[in-house]
Amino acid sequence: MNINISVPDISARPAEKCVxxxxxxxxxxxxxxxxxxxxxxxxxxxxSITAIIGPSGCGKSSLLRLFNRMNDLIPGVRVEGNVELDGxxxxxxxxxxxxxxxxxxxxxxxxxxxxxxxxxxxxYGPKRHGTKNRGELEEIVEKSLRQAALWDEVKDxxxxxxxxxxxxxxxxxxxxxxxAVEPEVILMDEPCSALDPVATLKIEDLMxxxxxxxxxxxxxxxxxxxxxxxxxxxxxxxxxxxxxxLVESGPTAQIFTNPKDKRTEDxxxxxxx
Amino acid sequence: xxxxxxxxxxxxxxxxxxxxxxxxxxxxxxxxxxALKNRDMQLAQQIIADDRKINQKRFEIEEKCVELIATQxxxxxxxxxxxxxxxxxxxxxxxxxxAEGIAKxxxxxxxxxxxxxxIDIPRMADQTVDxxxxxxxxxxxxxxxxxxxxxxxxxxxxxLYDQVFRELLVFMAEDPKTITRATRLIWVAHNLERAxxxxxxxxxxxxxxxxxxxxxxxxxxx
Numbered sequence: 001m002n003i004n005i006s007v008p009d010i011s012a013r014p015a016e017k018c019v020x021x022x023x024x025x026x027x028x029x030x031x032x033x034x035x036x037x038x039x040x041x042x043x044x045x046x047x048s049i050t051a052i053i054g055p056s057g058c059g060k061s062s063l064l065r066l067f068n069r070m071n072d073l074i075p076g077v078r079v080e081g082n083v084e085l086d087g088x089x090x091x092x093x094x095x096x097x098x099x100x101x102x103x104x105x106x107x108x109x110x111x112x113x114x115x116x117x118x119x120x121x122x123x124y125g126p127k128r129h130g131t132k133n134r135g136e137l138e139e140i141v142e143k144s145l146r147q148a149a150l151w152d153e154v155k156d157x158x159x160x161x162x163x164x165x166x167x168x169x170x171x172x173x174x175x176x177x178x179x180a181v182e183p184e185v186i187l188m189d190e191p192c193s194a195l196d197p198v199a200t201l202k203i204e205d206l207m208x209x210x211x212x213x214x215x216x217x218x219x220x221x222x223x224x225x226x227x228x229x230x231x232x233x234x235x236x237x238x239x240x241x242x243x244x245x246l247v248e249s250g251p252t253a254q255i256f257t258n259p260k261d262k263r264t265e266d267x268x269x270x271x272x273x
Numbered sequence: 274x275x276x277x278x279x280x281x282x283x284x285x286x287x288x289x290x291x292x293x294x295x296x297x298x299x300x301x302x303x304x305x306x307x308a309l310k311n312r313d314m315q316l317a318q319q320i321i322a323d324d325r326k327i328n329q330k331r332f333e334i335e336e337k338c339v340e341l342i343a344t345q346x347x348x349x350x351x352x353x354x355x356x357x358x359x360x361x362x363x364x365x366x367x368x369x370x371x372a373e374g375i376a377k378x379x380x381x382x383x384x385x386x387x388x389x390x391x392i393d394i395p396r397m398a399d400q401t402v403d404x405x406x407x408x409x410x411x412x413x414x415x416x417x418x419x420x421x422x423x424x425x426x427x428x429x430x431x432x433l434y435d436q437v438f439r440e441l442l443v444f445m446a447e448d449p450k451t452i453t454r455a456t457r458l459i460w461v462a463h464n465l466e467r468a469x470x471x472x473x474x475x476x477x478x479x480x481x482x483x484x485x486x487x488x489x490x491x492x493x494x495x
Contacts, residue, residue, distance in 0.1 A: 265350060
């Protein structure tokens with residue numbers, strides 16, 4: 001099998017592709033009577049990496065999960081305001097959530113491969129979405145594993161269990177699994193917190209290469225990671241009633257050298273936290 | 274609540290070091306003029322020898338900054354402070370070199386009879402050292418306005434330099450035998466003029482620390 005894969009190049013980012021991909025507008029999020037997010041408005045540009053940073057419990061992950069309606073799975077959840085993907089309101093009752101999650105994939109904190117072979121892990125999504133042809137599945141698996149920078153390490157053991165891989169490899173397998181269903185957006189919730197520094201740098205490198213073709217939103221506690229990897233950074237914090245709010249967002253270089261808001265400055269320089 | 278107490282303590286220590294280095298350099302400038310005025314060769318040699326201590330101090334501060342960058346990953350204003358420190362210590366060290374240069378000229382002049390009583394050159398030195406001290410205070414106090422004001426005072430130094438130059442030119446025109454001595458004094462004034470230019474660079478770094486903007490705030494005529 002010989003497939004020509006175009007390796008995404010971060011320098012090849014056509015300006016016209018960079019539009020607002022995701023948008024949150026005056027969003028309030030409630031878990032029962034607890035308000036988790038208050039009046040959050042944030043535009044996520046396409047073909048770039050947006051990092052959401054902030055202290056624990058400020059609602060970063062809740063905001064992330066808003067973008068593919070993962071919060072829907074939590075009992076008592078209520079969303080006010082507008083969340084859009086390509087200008088379409090995703091909380092509209094007519095939205096097919098399965099289709100939404102195909103377009104907006106997610107990678108979690110702890111690598112969570114399915115207890116099946118490496119091949120089946122990656123082929124699982126396309127199969128569920130109707131791809132049956134073995135040749136086609138093989139192509140998707142190879143392409144996805146190559147994109148996730150894992151192919152060379154696993155090409156000779158595709159039949160082995162995904163659980164037998166190292167932590168960093170498992171996380172790249174999970175990324176390949178997301179890529180296999182050809183999403184447009186990849187949400188990453190602390191994707192490197194369970195990994196060692198070398199595996200972390202591999203994932204960061206991978207993120208940078210994927211950013212040419214995908215919109216990536218990452219939640220991270222690691223400010224150096226946000227500074228290294230993202231193009232845009234958004235800082236959130238908690239109000240006295242523990243509701244999360246967005247303090248400031250802007251180009252990463254600016255947020256980490258000269259933030260506009262004193263609260264951002266105090267947080268990233270460790271004067272509170 | 275400050276969460277990076279140890280880091281911020283180290284950052285404050287570095288700023289204390291800069292003030293100490295500034296004080297060493299200020300003294301060197303004033304003593305170099307004293308050596309020149311009093312034909313004090315011993316003092317001049319001492320200033321030349323002491324320049325190594327200033328250079329050593331600069332390396333010590335630089336090493337502390339490198340260590341903080343490598344181990345603490347400073348961000349935002351902390352990062353700007355450390356970057357400013359790295360620039361400022363280079364400027365201060367260079368001013369120390371000008372003082373050493375003046376001391377070397379004093380040695381060169383040796384016991385030659387004085388051309389004229391020194392008035393404007395000591396005035397230039399006093400003002401330069403005062404500007405240096407206040408520019409470092411402005412850095413520690415994060416006072417961009419003070420820094421901008423200090424940089425405008427470079428004009429006074431430039432005027433004094435003009436004055437010294439014109440006066441010595443007249444001496445040389447009237448009596449070519451004075452050319453060597455007059456030229457050496459022009460070198461001294463030139464060293465002081467350059468030192469003041471370095472201070473405007475320090476002031477630019479103070480503005481950067483406060484505002485995050487890199488801008489030229491006072492261009493010397495020389």
